[in-house]
Amino acid sequence: MNTLKYFSHPKFAMPNIFPTMPNQSLIIETDRGLFCPAGDFYIDAWKSVPRNIVTHAHSDHARRGSDRYLTASDGVNILRHRMGRDAVIDPIPYGQIIELNGVRVSLHPAGHVLGSSQIRIESAGEIWVISGDYKRQADPTCRAFEPVRCHTLITECTFGLPIFRWIDSSVVAADINAWWAGNQAVGRTSILLAYSLGKAQRVLAGLDANLGPILLHGAVHAITEAYRGSGIELPPAGYASVENAKLHRGKAMVIAPPSAMNSTWARKFAPFSSGVASGWMQVRGFRRRRGADRGFVLSDHVDFPALLETIEQTEADHIIATHGYTDALVKLMRERGKQSSALQTRFGGDEEESEETVETPVVEGEA
Amino acid sequence: MKRFTALYFELDETTRTSEKIAALGRYFREAPPLDAAWAIFIVSGRKIGKAVSSRLLRQWAAEASGYPDWLVDQCYRVVGDLSETISLLVPTVADTNAPSLHEIVEERVRPLGSITQDSQREVILGTWSQLNTDERLVFHKLLSGNFRVGVSKQLLIRALAEVADVSSAVMAHRLAGQWMPDETTMDRLLARHDPAAVADSGTPYPFMLAHALHDGTSSLGAIADWLIEWKWDGIRAQLIRRAGQITLWSRGDEVVSGAFPEIIQAASALPEGTVLDGEIVAWNDETSKPEPFIRLQRRLNRQTVEMTFWPEVPVTFIAFDALEIDGADVRDRSLVERRAMLETSFPTTSTLRKSTPLHYETWDEVLHIMEEARSRGVEGIMLKRLASPYQPGRPTGLWWKLKVEPYTMDAVMIAAEPGRGRRAGLLTDYTFGVWDNGSLVPITKAYSGLTDVEIVEIDRFARRHTTGRHGPVHTIEPLMVFEIGFEAIQLSPRHKSGIALRFPQILRIRKDKKPAEADRLETMQELLRSMGY
Numbered sequence: 050m051n052t053l054k055y056f057s058h059p060k061f062a063m064p065n066i067f068p069t070m071p072n073q074s075l076i077i078e079t080d081r082g083l084f085c086p087a088g089d090f091y092i093d094a095w096k097s098v099p100r101n102i103v104t105h106a107h108s109d110h111a112r113r114g115s116d117r118y119l120t121a122s123d124g125v126n127i128l129r130h131r132m133g134r135d136a137v138i139d140p141i142p143y144g145q146i147i148e149l150n151g152v153r154v155s156l157h158p159a160g161h162v163l164g165s166s167q168i169r170i171e172s173a174g175e176i177w178v179i180s181g182d183y184k185r186q187a188d189p190t191c192r193a194f195e196p197v198r199c200h201t202l203i204t205e206c207t208f209g210l211p212i213f214r215w216i217d218s219s220v221v222a223a224d225i226n227a228w229w230a231g232n233q234a235v236g237r238t239s240i241l242l243a244y245s246l247g248k249a250q251r252v253l254a255g256l257d258a259n260l261g262p263i264l265l266h267g268a269v270h271a272i273t274e275a276y277r278g279s280g281i282e283l284p285p286a287g288y289a290s291v292e293n294a295k296l297h298r299g300k301a302m303v304i305a306p307p308s309a310m311n312s313t314w315a316r317k318f319a320p321f322s323s324g325v326a327s328g329w330m331q332v333r334g335f336r337r338r339r340g341a342d343r344g345f346v347l348s349d350h351v352d353f354p355a356l357l358e359t360i361e362q363t364e365a366d367h368i369i370a371t372h373g374y375t376d377a378l379v380k381l382m383r384e385r386g387k388q389s390s391a392l393q394t395r396f397g398g399d400e401e402e403s404e405e406t407v408e409t410p411v412v413e414g415e416a
Numbered sequence: 417m418k419r420f421t422a423l424y425f426e427l428d429e430t431t432r433t434s435e436k437i438a439a440l441g442r443y444f445r446e447a448p449p450l451d452a453a454w455a456i457f458i459v460s461g462r463k464i465g466k467a468v469s470s471r472l473l474r475q476w477a478a479e480a481s482g483y484p485d486w487l488v489d490q491c492y493r494v495v496g497d498l499s500e501t502i503s504l505l506v507p508t509v510a511d512t513n514a515p516s517l518h519e520i521v522e523e524r525v526r527p528l529g530s531i532t533q534d535s536q537r538e539v540i541l542g543t544w545s546q547l548n549t550d551e552r553l554v555f556h557k558l559l560s561g562n563f564r565v566g567v568s569k570q571l572l573i574r575a576l577a578e579v580a581d582v583s584s585a586v587m588a589h590r591l592a593g594q595w596m597p598d599e600t601t602m603d604r605l606l607a608r609h610d611p612a613a614v615a616d617s618g619t620p621y622p623f624m625l626a627h628a629l630h631d632g633t634s635s636l637g638a639i640a641d642w643l644i645e646w647k648w649d650g651i652r653a654q655l656i657r658r659a660g661q662i663t664l665w666s667r668g669d670e671v672v673s674g675a676f677p678e679i680i681q682a683a684s685a686l687p688e689g690t691v692l693d694g695e696i697v698a699w700n701d702e703t704s705k706p707e708p709f710i711r712l713q714r715r716l717n718r719q720t721v722e723m724t725f726w727p728e729v730p731v732t733f734i735a736f737d738a739l740e741i742d743g744a745d746v747r748d749r750s751l752v753e754r755r756a757m758l759e760t761s762f763p764t765t766s767t768l769r770k771s772t773p774l775h776y777e778t779w780d781e782v783l784h785i786m787e788e789a790r791s792r793g794v795e796g797i798m799l800k801r802l803a804s805p806y807q808p809g810r811p812t813g814l815w816w817k818l819k820v821e822p823y824t825m826d827a828v829m830i831a832a833e834p835g836r837g838r839r840a841g842l843l844t845d846y847t848f849g850v851w852d853n854g855s856l857v858p859i860t861k862a863y864s865g866l867t868d869v870e871i872v873e874i875d876r877f878a879r880r881h882t883t884g885r886h887g888p889v890h891t892i893e894p895l896m897v898f899e900i901g902f903e904a905i906q907l908s909p910r911h912k913s914g915i916a917l918r919f920p921q922i923l924r925i926r927k928d929k930k931p932a933e934a935d936r937l938e939t940m941q942e943l944l945r946s947m948g949y
């Protein structure tokens with residue numbers, strides 16, 4: 050693959066300011082993001098860098114402005130949608146190993162959203178895995194997570210507390226369909242708020258299209274098209290236009306990003322009932338604060354039991370926690386005899402400010 | 417338990433009254449009678465048993481979940497509600513088949529108070545294994561001895577009245593008094609309307625309520641069309657004498673006869689078939705003025721009052737309307753006529769009085785005497801159209817209330833702690849301080865009166881400016897000034913400042929004020945002295 054060689058070409062490499070040392074960490078934190086000194090590349094960089102391996106296209110992981118991106122082939126369409134037409138994106142199939150400055154790098158399914166990856170890095174017999182965002186639940190819109198053995202695991206823990214335990218997604222899908230039918234019975238349109246990349250498509254996949262018309266907010270619509278373009282089969286859905294709102298009043302299911310509720314956008318669907326699909330809906334306090342009529346517990350992040358199980362499966366003896374309730378996980382891992390530490394993310398320490406609540410889609414338009 | 421849990425979540429997750437009433441109605445129609453009887457008992461706020469120590473619950477939850485205590489505590493800090501935290505932590509056994517509500521209450525919850533700690537543990541762990549997450553939450557609410565689900569007594573009464581097809585007053589009467597749920601409870605509560613039975617009872621009429629007057633007096637027309645009287649600061653009540661029985665009903669549809677035996681005794685002077693509307697007020701005979709409401713509250717908190725307790729807080733019933741005279745319902749007559757009947761219905765005594773109408777020629781004079789309201793110990797002024805019949809609810813244009821503005825002060829936020837329920841996880845309960853010799857002394861706590869947006873903003877601010885923590889309480893850098901309103905001030909040796917405020921409420925954030933510009937304790941002490949303390 051030409052592009053891959055290009056990505057790894059020394060001409061595009063930064064001068065190596067971290068000469069290989071024995072016991073040098075394979076991944077370090079820098080003010081631009083996670084950096085692999087030996088391989089001279091960044092992971093999910095939040096500033097412009099020459100070579101950026103992106104775990105997935107969510108806005109807190111994929112930022113515009115890097116010279117070259119490397120991402121899993123499944124996710125190229127979506128990453129392009131978010132990084133812009135001119136971005137240079139090199140695709141790589143899951144499992145294929147490339148060498149960057151002698152460091153062996155491969156991407157493995159993370160089950161988070163379409164094209165999401167864990168990144169496996171191997172140098173001098175030392176193996177690190179960066180989980181990216183991931184989940185272990187079934188999701189028809191992306192490849193399932195595959196545990197990868199490693200010495201050091203950098204894992205997300207957005208929902209890293211034992212109160213977060215997901216119920217089966219099929220049960221949630223049935224609840225959503227029942228809610229939709231219930232709203233139809235009283236003449237209300239259903240507006241389901243779901244993160245526009247990933248969650249929206251997962252929700253869409255679980256809808257019973259026989260119940261009635263499905264409409265998508267502009268932000269959701271664009272990404273859903275990118276999903277279809279990547280070969281993901283989803284129920285037919287229209288555009289949440291004013292005409293469609295009028296035509297299907299009281300019958301339609303509308304999928305929109307959470308930010309849509311703060312705008313006047315939702316008014317054209319009145320009377321409606323609103324629902325939110327998010328892992329935070331597990332807790333009543335969070336549910337109430339969102340102010341929606343219904344909360345559906347549906348997350349694209351790993352829950353606590355599956356997080357512990359994943360750590361076991363990787364056989365890692367060094368656990369680095371990032372994204373969420375890191376302190377608790379680090380303390381628990383240490384109590385269980387593992388080496389463990391926390392990695393700062395750029396979003397401070399507030400557990401609520403994950404991508405599930407801070408909605409920042411790039412394409413946001415009044416539909 | 418499944419059905420009751422579904423009801424709990426329906427009630428918990430809607431703020432629409434109509435939906436709450438529909439959910440309650442559905443439940444009462446469908447649930448087995450004994451479960452429904454217990455549900456009424458619980459939702460109306462009656463105690464079903466002694467609360468289990470939350471320390472033990474937490475300990476058993478750690479045990480059952482296999483996680484260390486510190487992790488359970490951290491979960492609690494995030495969730496903000498112990499009942500919910502534990503329900504989320506305890507493992508769920510697949511395909512649970514929950515016992516019925518009455519089994520849970522009668523066989524699990526009620527006996528807990530009289531068994532050993534080991535047996536308690538056995539009962540609770542055993543029950544956990546039979547319930548799913550949501551059912552466990554409701555179980556914990558039953559255990560906590562504090563079951564709140566956002567249903568007022570009036571709402572419950574309305575829902576039951578609809579199911580039984582009787583008036584709310586009849587239902588309120590059926591629900592009143594001491595009773596324990598049994599197989600016959602629902603038959604009694606939902607019995608068909610029996611007019612003869614009601615005539616004999618102490619059933620009150622629905623209260624007529626006033627709107628607050630915001631737009632000034634200009635739209636009211638001629639002052640001669642209005643009856644003007646003080647707005648008493650007490651407990652609105654109907655005093656009923658029928659069939660040799662005397663009953664005192666509060667506006668909360670509660671019989672409060674037991675708390676005010678001297679009023680009941682004085683009411684024996686009323687003729688048969690009399691119903692009076694009025695206000696129970698704590699009264700100081702020496703000053704001939706009402707006492708602060710808080711003194712009355714002390715009386716209310718006791719179920720029955722010993723006769724010897726009377727003189728400590730003397731009370732009086734101030735009648736301002738007559739609804740039934742000589743056994744006849746006179747509510748359709750005009751206020752003028754009803755007042756005339758009131759005047760002749762009983763001789764005034766120190767415990768049974770009549771509200772005296774105030775006479776003024778112009779609206780300006782009325783607004784002027786509002787300034788006296790506070791020193792007279794009243795809440796404000798009532799304006800009632802003389803031609804008005806007595807109508808249930810809050811009809812427009814007939815009765816108006818003019819309340820005195822609350823006192824205000826500027827105080828600095830010095831501490832904050834997380835709220836519960838809807839505000840779980842957010843720092844919403846604030847402590848405010850005023851200046852005393854260069855340092856801030858806590859003067860009051862307050863949390864109501866802010867918008868959701870402001871609450872989130874203050875939460876962010878407080879977290880950024882936390883200087884220390886003691887348990888859930890964050891000490892906050894004193895930077896943010898608030899205007900706090902309150903309705904009364906009194907001496908309190910229990911408080912560090914020596915002062916307690918009644919009904920403190922945040923009026924607004926004073927972004928224009930620096931902390932140094934906040935009020936001083938001295939100013940508050942002066943206010944206290946001006947009140948005669």
Ligand SMILES: [Zn+2]
Nearest residue numbers: 107161182404
């Ligand atoms: Zn993500």
Ligand SMILES: [Zn+2]
Nearest residue numbers: 107109182404
């Ligand atoms: Zn993320």
